[in-house]
Amino acid sequence: MVSSLTASTSGLILLIRFVREVFPLVDRELACWQDYAATHGMRELSEQALASIHAKKFHCQGGSVYSLYKGIPTGDFVRLVVALQTISDYLDNLCDRAGIADEAAFRQLHLAMTDALDPDRPISDYYAAYPYKDDGGYLPALVTTCRREIAKLPSYRLVKPEALRQAGLYSELQTYKHLDPLVREQKMLTWINPHLLHYPGITAWEFAAATGSTLGLFMLCAAAHKPNLTASEAETIGHAYFPWINGLHILLDYFIDEAEDRQGGDLNFVSYYGSSQEILSRLTLFVHQARSQANSLPETAFVRTVVDGLLAMYLSDPKTAPPTERAIRDSLLHSAGWYPRLMYGLCRLLRKRHML
Template sequence: MLTSIANTAAGLSVLRKFVFDVFPLVDRELECWRQAAGGGRRELTEQALDSIHLKKFHCQGGSVYSLYRGVPTAKFVRLVVALQTISDYLDNLCDRAGITDEPAFRQLHLAMTDALDPEAQIHDYYAYYPYQDDGGYLRRLVETCRQEITNLPSYPVVKPEILRQAGFYSELQTYKHLHPDVREEKMLAWINTHLPSYPGISPWEFAAATGSTLGMFMLCAAACDSDLTQEKAGQIAQAYFPWINGLHILLDYFIDNAEDRLNGDLNFVSYYKDSEETKSRLRFFGQQALTQAKTLPHPAFAETVVSGLFAMYLSDPKTDAPAEKAIKQQLLKSAGFYSNFMYQLCRYLRTKKKL
């Protein structure tokens, strides 16, 4: 009981700072990128502006790591917003421009790994893309990430794992946006080369884990500690991939499943055979994520992040539909007091238009 009270107090503190201190910083950074997005071709400008307008939630969520112990909040928000904006912009370029070209997608996503490797050569990201003049927008995003990374004293400790996760992310985005006739076969061929290292999860659960940027943000936050050891970095990597990363994206796909079914969009949760399996596997990932969170250097923060994932996604109005609501209720029942407390807070914040 004392642990629950302590976690609740920690959660309230994090949530208050998150909403009232961090969200305005996110807004400020996004406004800067909104102004920077208008210097190139109309097609690219539209996608850049749409990604900022429609996916602000992603930048807000990732910026919770600016509240990790020892992290300079404002500077870290700048890194998170730049990297997440690269991710969201590239997603739009692959998903909304009527293009299904694998070399173009692969080349575009070199921006993700370039952004996380200050020593890497800058690539021509639009080399195979039909529109190429963005007024320097994507390169500025990449360079901003690289500048902020140079301020992380222990980045060399986490860099190999960050680049591994960024590589997985880029592979996923390359394959998932291909034509529906070929994407599943290509994705499975790629996934099955890695799946033996992750027993107990399905191919589509592995794919979900690769689709999250949370592990990258957490490792960058940990790298603010000049005394970070390889052992601690390894603990973080193991906790996030596949468990916390996987929970993040599975919840994201869960709330979008009905909408994606109508639109014919790829959705990893749709591969579960029925609602019972969906509930069982989401609960399993949630339990694994919470168990792993308790092993991390600052467990109260890690548990707050995991409980926050349940709270943020399950408080979304999309989960009020009958089929989703039944699963939501079961997930909250198994998630424990802290997640339910955070869930009620998020529902309240949504009524106040804070989320």
């Protein structure tokens, strides 16, 4: 257990380093991938790659906070996070923005997620079932970059099973959630319901949310940098992140997008709650559980800062300004305490300066 003051002091130092040191490294890595995408492959795939980098940069920024985990070479780990998150964001665009709804194609594309985390398996033909195929080597290059950085992690063998499990669940989610609205809900429930036997405290859509986060993957890889990591520590990290910290991450993401998704007819897990009171109640539960789980992990101050940072980053988004969303936002911040509120204020400042 770490004291509130110690966690807060450590967190503020972490935030300063995050903005000053890590953001420029993320920019540098993304610029390299942007140049690659702009000069390789067919137009249809190049455009989706560039669009994902442009629109989803903040995913790479957020995930790269794990490059500040104790003892990690920051530059190397930023390279891993950016490559893995860029795979995720690029594939999301291929499934969501190209006018295609093919389950076999989506499943094949997402082999890139598990290939990236398993250097022992051969590189797959990711576009085998997809109508566009020539990306100029962009996706295999991202996968290879992840593998190269993973090879530097001395304890990766201990976290690999859980990393592949979470990446597999993530890939299944992405395979089903982008299908035709007439079939996707039933397909998802058929996939999710057997898993709920192991997670009795959450709903089907909360489980789906937990599968949609890459934060657990980043934490597992960060922990694998520790030469004397134990199997017990790896297991504890897996349980802490899935479903609670991962779930909080994606539920907050869907919370701020709920009104927009409702208008566009897009799938949104928060929309399955029956009322704004239920949204607040369930988000409050996930905040409580995520912070409690953080207290059980090594480097507690770091993980607590990440959890509180999720609240600050998402709740500072302008999409929380309408009355219903604002009421939920203010209640969550009030119950979370003064430190998340301080981080919230800092995130608002970063947004005003267009740094988030």
